[in-house]
Amino acid sequence: MKLVFAGTPEVAVPALDALLASGRHEVAAVVTRPDAPAGRGRRMVASPVAERAEEAGIEVLKPVRPKDPDFLERLKEIAPDCCPVVAYGALLPRVALDIPAHGWVNLHFSLLPAWRGAAPVQHAIMAGDEITGASTFLIEEGLDSGPVYGTVTEEIRPTDTSGDLLTRLAFAGSGLLAATMDGIEDGTLKAVPQPAEGVSLAPKVNVEDARVDWSAPALRVDRVVRGCTPAPGAWTTFRGERLKIVQARPVPERTDLTPGLLSAGKNDVHAGTGSYAVELLWVQPQGKKPMRAADWARGVRIAAGETLGG
Numbered sequence: 516m517k518l519v520f521a522g523t524p525e526v527a528v529p530a531l532d533a534l535l536a537s538g539r540h541e542v543a544a545v546v547t548r549p550d551a552p553a554g555r556g557r558r559m560v561a562s563p564v565a566e567r568a569e570e571a572g573i574e575v576l577k578p579v580r581p582k583d584p585d586f587l588e589r590l591k592e593i594a595p596d597c598c599p600v601v602a603y604g605a606l607l608p609r610v611a612l613d614i615p616a617h618g619w620v621n622l623h624f625s626l627l628p629a630w631r632g633a634a635p636v637q638h639a640i641m642a643g644d645e646i647t648g649a650s651t652f653l654i655e656e657g658l659d660s661g662p663v664y665g666t667v668t669e670e671i672r673p674t675d676t677s678g679d680l681l682t683r684l685a686f687a688g689s690g691l692l693a694a695t696m697d698g699i700e701d702g703t704l705k706a707v708p709q710p711a712e713g714v715s716l717a718p719k720v721n722v723e724d725a726r727v728d729w730s731a732p733a734l735r736v737d738r739v740v741r742g743c744t745p746a747p748g749a750w751t752t753f754r755g756e757r758l759k760i761v762q763a764r765p766v767p768e769r770t771d772l773t774p775g776l777l778s779a780g781k782n783d784v785h786a787g788t789g790s791y792a793v794e795l796l797w798v799q800p801q802g803k804k805p806m807r808a809a810d811w812a813r814g815v816r817i818a819a820g821e822t823l824g825g
Contacts, residue, residue, distance in 0.1 A: 516540050516541070516595075516596035516597050516617070516696060516699070516700050517540070517541050517543050517593070517594065517595050517596050518534060518540050518541065518542050518543065518595055518596065518597055518598065518599060518696065519542075519543055519544045519545070519546060519576075519590065519593060519595040519598045519615070520534060520542055520544075520545050520546070520564075520568075520598070520599050520600075520601075521545070521546040521547070521598055521599070521600040521601075521603040521619070522545070522546075522547060522564040522600065522601040522602055522603055523547050523548045523562045523563070523564055523602055523603055523604045524562065524563055524564070524602050524604075525563040526601070526602055526681055526682075526685045527563070527564050527601035527602045527603075527685075528563050528564060528567050528685075529685045529686050529688075529689040530599065530601045530622055530685070530688060530689040530692045530693075531545070531564060531567055531568070531601075532567070532689065533689035533690060533692065533693040534599065534692070534693055534696065535571055537693050537696070537697075539696075539697060539700070540696055540700070542571075542573055543573075543574070543593050543595060544573060544574040544575070544576055544589075544593055544595075545564060545565065545568035545573050545574070545575050545576065546576045546577075546578070546581075546586075546590075546598075546603065547561075547562045547564045547565045547568075547575060547576070547577055547603070548562055548577065548603070548604050548605065549577045549578075549579055550562070550565075550577070561575075565577065576589060576590075580605070581605050581606070581607050581608060581611050582608045582610065582611070586611075587610060587611060587614070590611065590614050591614055594614075595614070595615045596615060596616050596617055596700075597615050597616070597617035597618065597619075597620060597696065597699060598614075598615045598618070598619040598620070599619075599620050599621075599622070599692055599695075599696060600619050600620065600621040600622065600654065601621070601622045601685075601688070601692070607619060607654060609656060612654060612655075612656070617699050618653050618654065619653070619654040620651055620652070620653055620654070620664065620692070620695060620696070620699070621651065621652055621653075621654050621659070621661075622649060622650075622651055622688045622689075622691065622692045623635065623649065623650050623651075623652065623659055624636050624647075624648075624649050624681065624684045624685075624688065625639065625647055625648065625649070625650065625717070626646075626647060626648040626649075626650060626666055626668065627650040627652060627659060627663055627666075627709055628659075628660075628709040628710060628711075628712075628713050628714040628715070629647075629713055629714075629715050630647075630715055630716070630717040631658050631659035631660065631714065631715070631716055631717060632658060632659065632716050632717035632718050632719075633717065633718060633719040634717045634718065634719050634720045635647075635717040636677045636680050636681045636684065637677045637717070637720045637742045637743065638715075638717035638720070638742070639671060639680075639717075639742075640671060640675060640676075640677055640680065640738055640741050640742035641720075641738045641739055641742035641743075642738075643734070643738055644671055645670065645671055646668055646669070646670060646671065647668070647669055647671055647680070647684070648666050648667050648668040648669050648684070648687075649666065649667050649669070649684050649687060649688035649691055650663050650664075650665070650666045651663065651664040651665050651666075651688075651691055651692055651695040652664060652706065652709075653706045658716075660709060661706070661709075662706030662707055662708045662709065663706060663707055663708075663709055664695045664698065664699070664704050664705075664706050664707075665691055665694065665695055665698070665704065666691070667687045667688065667690075667691045669683055669684055669687060674741070674764075675741060676741045676742075676744040676745065677741065677742050677743070677744060677745070677746075678744060678745045720742070720743060720746075720747060721747065722747050722750075724743075724747075725739065725743040725747045725748060725749050725750060726749075726750060726751065727739055727740070727749055727750065727751045727760060727823070727824065728824075729751070729774040729775035729786065729787065729788055729789070729822075729823060729824045730774040730775075730788070730789045731788060731789050732788060732789050732790040733765040733766075733767070733788040733789075733790045733791050733792065733793050734765060734790070735788075735789075736763070736765075736788050736793055737763060737764065737765050737793060740760050740761075740762070740763050744761065744762070748761075748799075749761075751775075751823045751824045752823070752824060752825045753800075753815070753821075753823055754815075754821075755825070756800070756801045757801045758798055758799070758800055758801070758823070759798060759799035759800075759805070760795060760798060761796075761797035761798055761799055761805045762795075762796040762797040763786075763793045763794060763795050763796055764793060764794050764796060765791065765792075765793050765794075766785060766791060766792045766793060766794050767791045768791070769785055769791055769792040770790075770791045770792070771787075771792075772785060772786065772787025772788075772792045773787045774787050774788055774789055774822075774824075775787060775822035775823045775824040776820070776821075776822050777812075777817050777821050777822060777823060778792075779809075779812040779813075779817045780809075781809075782809050783808075783809060784808040784809055784811075784812045784817075786823055794808075795808035796808055798811050
């Protein structure tokens, strides 16, 4: 098939690579978000997908909005058979959805209908799920509600951050998306409507969602830290300033600390929660780079009775 691939961040690059390597389909063009300011200099930078497409010598389309007439006209000229999508980042209008004969097929990082929305991996970890996966489905105008072509499953490990899990799903899902294109082309794959039961939503995780509630049980604290790493980053406050919690681990054997209360030893730092303590392994003070929590504690000289979270 002739394909136009739509995607923007680094997590979409493995799927583009899989389609380029398949040898069965032609990736005629790539659709991605416009260049955006990045880094301290705020210089305009192309998306990871755009950079990969340019390396491969593929036409790159960067519409400000997918309903822009010039973009729609170019898409009609290319006349793709199908448009595979991974984390493109913009809502596709009906007029665009109708252009390819086989529609737009999205790779979504959950087992649909669970975790429809922008942050399925983060929500799966924060909810304590043990199994997740990736799904390919035909995009409709509803939120991730279209019929499903296929799935792959992935275990959520006890120490997984959302970054760890998303990386594994990006590679597992790339094979699923390529296989889905094959099945659509040869007619062996039919999309199956999602069940009405088991629907859950995964809206974007904002900064306030990532604030650690020290009165919550240790397992909840651990899930929030892992689910919000690397973005937006779990955080709390210490002496009135923001402190990111980069890595922590539950310590069930320590039950003597009240919520937020700090205890610093020579080589370890513990904080109380609503159940048992967590050990802080890596933190990031405001305006500084991540550091070992024990080094941070030595530097700030934690006093008896000091707490996190104010």
